[in-house]
Amino acid sequence: MSQKRIEIGTRSEIPMLGSRIVKSDEGDIAIFRTSQDTFFAVRDSCPHRQGPLSQGIVHGDRVTCPLHNWVIDLQSGEATGPDAGCTPTYQIEQEGERLYLTVASHTLQG
Amino acid sequence: MKEQLVVIGNGMAGMRSVEELLKVSADQYEITVIGDEPHPNYNRIMLSPLLAGEKVFDEIIINSPEWYVENDIQLLSGTAATSIHRGRREVSLADGRTISYDRLLMATGSHPFILPVPGNDLQGVVGFRTLEDVETMVEAAKSQTHAVVIGGGLLGLEAANGLHKQGMSVTVVHIGSVMMNQQLDEAASMLLKRKLEEDGLHFLLEAETEAILGSERVEGVRFKDGLEIPADLVVMAVGIRPSIQLAEASGLYCNRGIVVSDTMQTYDPKIYAVGECVEHRGTTYGLVAPLFEQAKVVANHLASFGFGIYNGSVTSTKLKVTGVDLFSAGTFHEQEHDDVLLLQDANRGVYKKIVLSNNRIKGAVLYGDTLDGARYFQMMRDQTDISESRDTLLFGQANLGDSGHGALQVMNLPDSAEVCGCNGVCKGDITKAINKNSLFTLDEVRSHTKASASCGSCTALVQQILASTVGEGYAETPAKKPLCGCTTYSHSEIRRAIVDNRLKSHQALYQFLEWAQTDGCHTCRPAINYYLLCAWPGEYDDPQSRYINERAHGNIQKDGSYSVVPRMWGGMTTPDELRAIADVADKFEVPEIKVTGGQRIDLFGVAKENLPALWSDLNQAGFVSGHAYGKAMRTVKTCVGSQWCRFGTQNSTALGIKLEELTWGSWMPHKFKLAVSACPRNCAEATIKDFGVVCVESGYELHIGGNGGIKVRVTDLLTKVSREEEVLEYCAAFTQFYREDAHYLERTAPWVERIGLQQIKNVVKDESTRKRYAERFYHSQQSAQIDPWMERSQQGVAEHEFTPIATING
Ligand code: SRM
Ligand SMILES: Cc1cc2nc3c(=O)[nH]c(=O)nc-3n(C[C@H](O)[C@H](O)[C@H](O)COP(=O)(O)OP(=O)(O)OC[C@H]3O[C@@H](n4cnc5c(N)ncnc54)[C@H](O)[C@@H]3O)c2cc1C
Ligand code: SF4
Ligand code: FES
Numbered sequence: 001m002s003q004k005r006i007e008i009g010t011r012s013e014i015p016m017l018g019s020r021i022v023k024s025d026e027g028d029i030a031i032f033r034t035s036q037d038t039f040f041a042v043r044d045s046c047p048h049r050q051g052p053l054s055q056g057i058v059h060g061d062r063v064t065c066p067l068h069n070w071v072i073d074l075q076s077g078e079a080t081g082p083d084a085g086c087t088p089t090y091q092i093e094q095e096g097e098r099l100y101l102t103v104a105s106h107t108l109q110g
Numbered sequence: 111m112k113e114q115l116v117v118i119g120n121g122m123a124g125m126r127s128v129e130e131l132l133k134v135s136a137d138q139y140e141i142t143v144i145g146d147e148p149h150p151n152y153n154r155i156m157l158s159p160l161l162a163g164e165k166v167f168d169e170i171i172i173n174s175p176e177w178y179v180e181n182d183i184q185l186l187s188g189t190a191a192t193s194i195h196r197g198r199r200e201v202s203l204a205d206g207r208t209i210s211y212d213r214l215l216m217a218t219g220s221h222p223f224i225l226p227v228p229g230n231d232l233q234g235v236v237g238f239r240t241l242e243d244v245e246t247m248v249e250a251a252k253s254q255t256h257a258v259v260i261g262g263g264l265l266g267l268e269a270a271n272g273l274h275k276q277g278m279s280v281t282v283v284h285i286g287s288v289m290m291n292q293q294l295d296e297a298a299s300m301l302l303k304r305k306l307e308e309d310g311l312h313f314l315l316e317a318e319t320e321a322i323l324g325s326e327r328v329e330g331v332r333f334k335d336g337l338e339i340p341a342d343l344v345v346m347a348v349g350i351r352p353s354i355q356l357a358e359a360s361g362l363y364c365n366r367g368i369v370v371s372d373t374m375q376t377y378d379p380k381i382y383a384v385g386e387c388v389e390h391r392g393t394t395y396g397l398v399a400p401l402f403e404q405a406k407v408v409a410n411h412l413a414s415f416g417f418g419i420y421n422g423s424v425t426s427t428k429l430k431v432t433g434v435d436l437f438s439a440g441t442f443h444e445q446e447h448d449d450v451l452l453l454q455d456a457n458r459g460v461y462k463k464i465v466l467s468n469n470r471i472k473g474a475v476l477y478g479d480t481l482d483g484a485r486y487f488q489m490m491r492d493q494t495d496i497s498e499s500r501d502t503l504l505f506g507q508a509n510l511g512d513s514g515h516g517a518l519q520v521m522n523l524p525d526s527a528e529v530c531g532c533n534g535v536c537k538g539d540i541t542k543a544i545n546k547n548s549l550f551t552l553d554e555v556r557s558h559t560k561a562s563a564s565c566g567s568c569t570a571l572v573q574q575i576l577a578s579t580v581g582e583g584y585a586e587t588p589a590k591k592p593l594c595g596c597t598t599y600s601h602s603e604i605r606r607a608i609v610d611n612r613l614k615s616h617q618a619l620y621q622f623l624e625w626a627q628t629d630g631c632h633t634c635r636p637a638i639n640y641y642l643l644c645a646w647p648g649e650y651d652d653p654q655s656r657y658i659n660e661r662a663h664g665n666i667q668k669d670g671s672y673s674v675v676p677r678m679w680g681g682m683t684t685p686d687e688l689r690a691i692a693d694v695a696d697k698f699e700v701p702e703i704k705v706t707g708g709q710r711i712d713l714f715g716v717a718k719e720n721l722p723a724l725w726s727d728l729n730q731a732g733f734v735s736g737h738a739y740g741k742a743m744r745t746v747k748t749c750v751g752s753q754w755c756r757f758g759t760q761n762s763t764a765l766g767i768k769l770e771e772l773t774w775g776s777w778m779p780h781k782f783k784l785a786v787s788a789c790p791r792n793c794a795e796a797t798i799k800d801f802g803v804v805c806v807e808s809g810y811e812l813h814i815g816g817n818g819g820i821k822v823r824v825t826d827l828l829t830k831v832s833r834e835e836e837v838l839e840y841c842a843a844f845t846q847f848y849r850e851d852a853h854y855l856e857r858t859a860p861w862v863e864r865i866g867l868q869q870i871k872n873v874v875k876d877e878s879t880r881k882r883y884a885e886r887f888y889h890s891q892q893s894a895q896i897d898p899w900m901e902r903s904q905q906g907v908a909e910h911e912f913t914p915i916a917t918i919n920g
Binding site: 016049 | 554635916
């Protein structure tokens, strides 16, 4: 399956320690910005009961799901601690101010 | 190359064994699971609530397809194992494949016994075992009327209850005169029958089925005595039979089930078996608790540790029919030298029977009040000598001062008492997990311990343990407990550091107190945010450190949508306001509207993107945010008062509105609720509020520290005043003292108990201190009383919160 790299906006549009959503055909993708100014992209759906991770509290490279407090590692998409489960991650790159998200290209037909 | 482990049966026992194995030895085997059901492993127990429409399938999946992938397990679902060649160590599948094994685990479960009567193969005759069975029943309920459930045991009654909930008219047919005769004696069974009849089920006892009638589809049932009744659906719930055909055909020694040793090994040392398909020391089991114990043992041996021994299990049962409280364990039919303790209160619908032999509990049946079930079960398993407590044993230990929650009783349970039978979790495991990981919710306890995560019938008990453990924690060691894992400092120390050292941001505090994590965590960030904004009103507030509800100014719902509760001052409203709410509901297609327990209206299911526009319309009609989502002042409940009520002594609604105008918008350590009742009949329930006013002829009684909710606490009387202005000033001062002194997430009730009523009286009753506290509250309110909905819908505040950054479809 081929991949496509799309510009989604600029860094400053996402609050530090916060998240914004990219709407796509395969569902919402949450873009996170940490206090160290690293960016992560994961499917906006908690492995537990599909809670919207974008709404959680970001700390370190992790986010706490707003529904039942699972803590998800943003790098790997894995739940941490006693919980087990994983949410898909996506590649995100910065070029200057701009942010680029890589998704499978079928996402774009629709 | 790794050894090959093949599991036949993708069900509860098989998968629990695999989970246990992965826990102790993750990389030892290449694992293949063969399951003939075309689904991932689901919680079979929950088929009953699924049928009753209380759950959906997604909620009862135990191991999702991803789980198998993540753990490198090959799942072959939707295909049956058809034969085992033990010599070649191969399993053949229905789809033609063969798979070789080094170790084989049989977990084929059991299947419903179908009565050998004519017509048993007609369309519309089902068992109650699989998801497909439930789907067939739900489908039938859509177009058909009459259901007949054959078998008045646990499964039969749960099926009947579910079908009744699906709208069918249900008759339960039972061959004996006592329903659930495996678990209940006659008296308890009668009580149960009476209750279920009141709910609308029909019963036909002592009826022996002779034939199922119909040509293609079932049309009726005929009994030995000639009676015929109509039926569009027949559920056979007359028992289960271990699924042993495959094992038998391969030459494994079987009796009723596949015979296993204490290490769960069959007569072929390469082959193990667990679950309902096995027979151990002459017993087969039909409940999950024993299977989970077996799973631990088999994992131990598969991992080559070689010391696990299964000694058989003692089981207890609960019936999963909402509204029926029933518990049974052990032998409840007394024999000659046994003693029986009996309590029967037909009016209250309570029945308790304990069978004793040599002052030890042999069995128990409880109906209507099962709080003590776990305790009796524990005593039974420990063979506790009860001669000391015999007099009071039956009356249980539920403690009234605790609004019937029985926290005291829970505290008296020893740590070794088993609470969750399904998962073998003891009280000690739960309290340890709560304390170690600072757990606050049932879900957290479930995910850490698995307690109440299977059949759920111990949920109430787990909640009590949670309530009593967290409550204890507040009361006993408040000052010494570190706020969270990021620090060694306690709430009080942190609050003091902020004020003394003029720390004005999270970062400043983290540096000053040498925080372990750069950004803190989800526990400390909201707490510190509150402490900072309380200490420096108008100067600091970090939205990213607030829980989502307070950031989005609505309550997040389980589907990710939000709820909207506009403020209704003192519970009063007007036709215009109601019309405006109705218009908003129409315009934004709000799926559900509810009158809340706080005397206002809740609009449910609003998409986040729509919130600002909806708020804007509400603002136009004069509404502001009701803060139903915040650790904040929530509502002021009022009764009608002297305006209308013949007993009213004061104008409670007007006073309620003034109090709400004074306190709205204020952020608090926890939620904060007020109420005003216009006479001691107290229709506004002021004596379970954080700040409650009870009006009397001569003035106003001020009550504080009340709490409904998890642990009910009645208020303490603070003082009595004669004028409204005093009420307002006392309220402001009390509120500010709480805001400045309490720990985050400590409501007024535990706070009052921690610091003592006297200290509060000292602050609030002394005029000059009172005025200073009130002054600080008024000051803080100046920056707090800006409607967050208005800022977001009309002034562009936090726009990014409500809009996607991009949309990338074609
Ligand atoms: C909507 C409402 C139920 C209703 O439909 O009536 C409600 C709904 C919730 N309550 Fe409540 N409570 C509501 C009145 C109450 C009451 C009754 C009252 O206020 O008179 C109580 C008991 C009184 C009390 O608080 O002392 C109450 C005691 C609780 C508790 C237990 C608090 C405690 O201290 O024990 C929680 C859990 C918590 O806060 O941690 C809770 C939590 C919740 C949460 C926030 C659960 C959650 O985290 O999602 C619910 C949010 C639903 C939503 O999305 O709107 N709710 N809740 C009521 C809203 C009142 C309002 O207008 O703001
Ligand atoms: C409606 C209902 C309510 C219940 N309520 C409770 C309760 O409240 N409390 C309680 O403790 N227990 C309850 N039980 C019982 C509990 O569900 C069972 O004890 C438990 O599921 C048994 O686990 P198992 O792994 O032995 O069998 P199962 O969970 O049935 O798993 C066996 C699996 O093996 C598969 N299989 C069989 N033969 C083959 C083959 N040849 N090839 C491939 N796959 C095969 C079957 O299709 C099945 O998926 C309830 C059961 C039902 C049906
Ligand atoms: S009692 Fe309150 S918290 Fe519980 S379900 Fe009802 S609304 Fe939700
Ligand atoms: S949905 Fe994320 S923790 Fe439950």
